[in-house]
Amino acid sequence: MDVVGRISAQWRERYPDMDLSPIEVIGRVRRLGVLSGQMPERVLGEPRLSRVELEVLSALRRSGGQMRPSLLTRETLSSGAATSKRLAKLAEEGLISRSASGRDRREIDVRLTERGREVIDRVLPAQIEWERELLAPLSDAERAQLADLLAKVLGPLDPPA
Amino acid sequence: MDVVGRISAQWRERYPDMDLSPIEVIGRVRRLGVLSGQMPERVLGEPRLSRVELEVLSALRRSGGQMRPSLLTRETLSSGAATSKRLAKLAEEGLISRSASGRDRREIDVRLTERGREVIDRVLPAQIEWERELLAPLSDAERAQLADLLAKVLGPLDPPA
DNA sequence: ACCAGGTGCTTTACTCGTGAAGGAGTCAGG
DNA sequence: CCTGACTCCTTCACGAGTAAAGCACCTGGT
Numbered sequence: 001m002d003v004v005g006r007i008s009a010q011w012r013e014r015y016p017d018m019d020l021s022p023i024e025v026i027g028r029v030r031r032l033g034v035l036s037g038q039m040p041e042r043v044l045g046e047p048r049l050s051r052v053e054l055e056v057l058s059a060l061r062r063s064g065g066q067m068r069p070s071l072l073t074r075e076t077l078s079s080g081a082a083t084s085k086r087l088a089k090l091a092e093e094g095l096i097s098r099s100a101s102g103r104d105r106r107e108i109d110v111r112l113t114e115r116g117r118e119v120i121d122r123v124l125p126a127q128i129e130w131e132r133e134l135l136a137p138l139s140d141a142e143r144a145q146l147a148d149l150l151a152k153v154l155g156p157l158d159p160p161a
Numbered sequence: 162m163d164v165v166g167r168i169s170a171q172w173r174e175r176y177p178d179m180d181l182s183p184i185e186v187i188g189r190v191r192r193l194g195v196l197s198g199q200m201p202e203r204v205l206g207e208p209r210l211s212r213v214e215l216e217v218l219s220a221l222r223r224s225g226g227q228m229r230p231s232l233l234t235r236e237t238l239s240s241g242a243a244t245s246k247r248l249a250k251l252a253e254e255g256l257i258s259r260s261a262s263g264r265d266r267r268e269i270d271v272r273l274t275e276r277g278r279e280v281i282d283r284v285l286p287a288q289i290e291w292e293r294e295l296l297a298p299l300s301d302a303e304r305a306q307l308a309d310l311l312a313k314v315l316g317p318l319d320p321p322a
Numbered sequence: 323a324c325c326a327g328g329t330g331c332t333t334t335a336c337t338c339g340t341g342a343a344g345g346a347g348t349c350a351g352g
Numbered sequence: 353c354c355t356g357a358c359t360c361c362t363t364c365a366c367g368a369g370t371a372a373a374g375c376a377c378c379t380g381g382t
Contacts, residue, residue, distance in 0.1 A: 001312075001316070002312050002315040002316050002318075002319045003236070003315070003319045004312070004315065005312060007220075007223070007236075010223045010224070011223050014223055014225070019289075019293075020289075021293075021296075021301075021304050021305070021308065022289050022292035022293045022295075022296055023289065023292065024308040024312075025292075025296055025304060025307050025308050025311065026193075026197050026292040026295065026296070028308065028311035028312060028315055029190055029193050029194050029197065029311065030194045030197065030198070030212075031238065031315060031319075032187075032190050032194075032311060032314060032315060032318075033190050033191045033193075033194030033195070034194070034238045035238070035315075035318055036187050036190065036191065037191070051191075059168075062168070062171045062172050062175055063171070064175070075164070075168075077192065077195045077196070128180075128181075128183050128184065131183035131184065131186075131187045132180075132182075132183045134183075134187065134314065134318070135182075135183055135186055135187070135314060137313050137314055137316065137317060138310065138313060138314060140182075142310055142313070143182050143186060144182065145306070145310065146186050146307070146310045146311070146314075147182065147185040147186050147189065149299065149303055149306065149307045149310070150186065150189035150190065150193060150307070151162075151163050151165070151166060151185075151189060152298050152299060152303070153193060153295065153296060153298055153299060153307075154163040154164070154165065154189055154192060154193055154196075155162070155163050155298065156298060157163075157193075157196055157295070158163045158164045158192075
């Protein structure tokens with residue numbers, strides 16, 4: 001039995017008629033979320049990237065071209081301030097470039113540099129591999145089912161656009 | 162479709178033969194983990210408690226008596242340093258007390274104060290209610306299924322004890 | 323009885339995130 | 353044209369987390 005199982009067993013023993021099903025889901029989600037972020041050294045490439053920095057580079061990579069900070073803010077579920085600092089750091093490390101957008105001078109175009117593209121192409125597969133290992137106890141069908149159930153929960157929560 | 166769905170669709174379009182199933186699970190888990198932590202004001206009681214502080218008080222509440230910091234560290238998946246500071250803050254706010262354990266003078270007994278017990282008894286039900294709302298899109302059976310699948314993944318990951 | 327190595331908690335120095343305030347740009351109504 | 357309200361990004365002051373070092377204490381082999 002996992003930690004959350006023991007926790008809710010303890011609650012149940014104490015208050016037999018409390019409905020703990022939310023804890024058994026959300027508690028596990030939070031735990032798995034944290035554990036999935038504790039990647040072994042080998043997974044993160046040369047420049048030690050945090051999970052969120054990796055998400056930024058991934059977003060740039062899959063979008064193909066440039067992206068505005070506000071979009072990255074939404075995708076990473078963090079504050080605008082955090083994005084600003086993150087981009088400054090990534091630019092400092094030579095992984096992205098920032099340049100004024102032509103259309104609206106308030107906007108910034110963020111792009112991967114050559115080096116940034118090379119880094120994300122090396123690190124992302126390792127990251128996915130690590131996630132696959134975490135999910136090893138599940139069959140393919142179970143993994144798909146898990147993805148579906150989570151999508152069902154997230155659907156109404158995620159911002160409409 | 163949720164954000165992660167759009168993300169993996171974008172990847173698929175670009176690299177049709179990449180296996181993205183880990184992203185579709187872990188990505189959603191991470192997102193839901195973050196969103197479940199962004200509780201509306203009303204959920205957290207008088208003293209503004211963070212999610213982890215609430216976990217500490219809950220652990221003390223359900224264990225019935227006292228607990229050592231090292232145990233709380235393991236349950237909250239954070240560092241010992243973080244636990245030390247957290248306990249100092251909670252003690253400052255009068256929610257817990259810390260006293261030397263009789264057995265081993267390195268150990269500390271952490272207990273809920275009267276006020277601490279009152280606070281957690283008020284806040285925890287609100288918290289569970291909020292989690293229940295997040296999971297509203299699922300039927301009872303689906304919620305149970307989701308809990309099971311997550312337990313299957315966490316089983317091998319959680320520390321053995 | 324000693325003391326070397328291990329354990330349990332705290333402290334220190336630092337990084338990273340946040341909300342709120344700030345500066346610059348756009349735009350619609352008069 | 354102005355001007356006031358809005359948007360986009362950045363800066364600031366601060367809170368909270370971490371790793372590593374530190375301190376006090378226990379324990380088992382000699």
